[in-house]
Amino acid sequence: MISEVDDNMSGSIDFGEFLKVVEGQKQRAENVDDETDMIDAFVACGGQADKGGHVKRDTLIKIIKHDFGLTIDIEELINKIDTDGSGQIEFEEFKILLSS
Known part of the structure; x- marks a missing residue:
């Protein structure tokens, strides 16, 4: 997937490349009912392929801030989508986050 x-074959995704992924996800979500890429991202972050399980809040923060080096306020976004306040991001919450 990476x-x-x-694009620059650096072995990692920079901010611009990440934005392309997010934009692609938004377009696919609008145009196609295929959640394969969303599920792949969920699994890569710690969820399960059957949409079960969850992504830990701390794991998601680490991926966004440290692995991708993004400066967005991911904590605020997580607080908005973690509707049950569990600190664990279920698949439906994860979808909302990537579609925001």
Whole structure:
């Protein structure tokens, strides 16, 4: 999945490449009912392929801030989408986060 968006072949995704992934997810969500890429991202963050399980809040923060180096206020976004306040992001919450 990373190799598909890693335009400069650096082995990691920079902010611009990440935005392309997010924009692509938004367009696919609007145009196609195929959640395969969303599920792949969920699994890569710690969820399960059957949409079960969850992504831990701390894991998601680490991925966004440290792995991607983004400066967005991910904590605020998580607080908005973690409707049950569990600190664990279920698949439906994860979808909302990527579609925001």
